[in-house]
Amino acid sequence: MNVFNQFREKIQAALEDLARRQGWPDGLPFDRVTVEPPRDLSHGDISTNAAMLLAKPVGTNPRAIAAPLAEALARLPEVESAEVAGPGFINLRLAASVWLAEVAAILSEGTAYGSSTTGEGRRVNVEYVSANPTGPLHAAHARGAVFGDALAALLKKAGFTVTREYYINDAGAQVETLARSTHLRYREALGEDIGAIPEGHYPGEYLKDVGQAIAESDGDRWVGKPESEWLEVFRARAVELMMTEVKRDLLAMGIQFDTFSSERALVEAGAVQRAFDTLDGRGLVYTGVLEPPKGKTPDDWEPRPQLLFKASEFGDDVDRPLKKSDGSWTYFANDIAYHLDKFLRGSPELIDVLGADHGGYVKRMKAAVTAISGGEGSLDVKLCQLVHLFDGGKPVRMSKRAGTFVTLRDVIDSVGSDSVRFIMLTRRNDQTLEFDYQKVQEQSRDNPVFYVQYAHARATSVIRHAGEALPGHDLSDAALAKVSLGSLTDPDELGLIRLLAGWPRLVESAADAHEPHRVAFYLGEVAAAFHSLWNKGKDEAHLRFILPDDTATTLARMALVRATATVIASGLGVMGVQPVEELRE
């Protein structure tokens, strides 16, 4: 149970009661009242801005609302004190039993603790990775992959019904280049000397395997034949084999998709035409001539009538072309069809996770989603900034042309999936991120993966020791959930408990904001509070977790220790990271 939501209801009830008795006007914005922990813990456990928010619409001053409201709240059995402070905040101090009950709740719910129903089962489609099937995933893809996957997990925990989706761009010129490059490697596999890979082809060594595979299965039947005969075959085979590779690499990071959508399949099924007809039917398509882009006019620019979508009616800067001059659909047109497809498959809420270089694309796609769904659908685009790779502080140089780019597989193989996943979430998605091979493997405070894992391992270790110190006692979560927790009275113990009790609230707000990185920062806080408490036992022996002469207190503390480990495990679960039991080598 989310303590803050629980009190939101109580506060709203008190407000409604007050409104009745004092004859306040109808339609007051009670739903905008915040119920949150104050920044400064000395202000109490829960703070609400109700009085300040309502003063104006009620037509009085904040204090005139705060005083009777505080009085009413103070009468609640769970509330120890209610004070009016500052410009009109009401600070509540809750009975310790409220917090202690959360410890028991964590132990009985396990890592499911923090799950919420705010999503109300609403369907969300999260599209991420969606790398072109023209080569293996490289390190830069890791960020979007981890971000999207964690966001999907977070939304699921917050009660949404989530579809994880990958869009295969298998329809454009790039996959034809892939097919031609593969054909070269195929000839090479059959013993031909192909020399240097010509300009306009993908030089990567990874295509040798694909060429080899086709040589083995098909023999020399595609040698010396015109391109028109083999292009389709090579395209399809190469894409298929590349996607197999991509899926395998993603699986190595624990990432699995519910749906893979093929751009080509959509086009062939006539989905683009249908999307176009939908827009056309709403009068949102016309033939017109675009102005050349200011400041950077292409050399070969010439004004040309084109089929345009009225994106500017939905917040975009200009209208956008749907057809190329050769009459084929633009990528944008295909993408509109794809988003309509996602919408029609039952997800009104769409999320695209893209690289930051797609920033210029956001407005038009949002406009398109609004237009094509008749305002029923919404799109949020999360742009992931670059990842800079370092090795012991030295930048790792990458060049696609020189073929020296680092693959996702390289990174996973050298530092492990868990480290990659955690580090990728230690920055907001729109900030550039530094990833240092050495640092993520360090066992120091400097390495957030280690720091959080250490807290979990330390908790496990303490429980193990307690088992030796208190033989014959049941230290299972089920047993600890029933233990009397009255001896948890130290301010730092209660502080840790309050932090743990904030997990459900964090899940809700992070899911709402589509910001999974908050989980990583939160776990850092939990770990810090736990390490701090552990060390406090060094200075003050009575605060040690295990007190051989005081079984009752030890059991209560074991409950807290297990609750801490459980919340950490719950958070790591959202991040897709495995909690470790032991760090000793």
Add this chain to the structure above:
RNA sequence: GUCCUCGUAGCUCAGUUGGAUAGAGCGACGGUUUCCUAAACCGUAGGUCGCAGGUUCGAGUCCUGCCGGGGACGCCA
């Protein structure tokens, strides 16, 4: 030229969708170990939240305009 995005301590970054005296880590300085994992912890110093206006009870957060970094800009995907 237009649009997007970022700008917070010496460095790297958070900041609870507008709340109270802006927080962490690193680095610096000073402490803590016969004891549950010192792979850690505690304390001190460090700020014109890029600049200037505006909105309101209240702005790091929202609006406008500048400055600076990054990105995008018709038939690439």
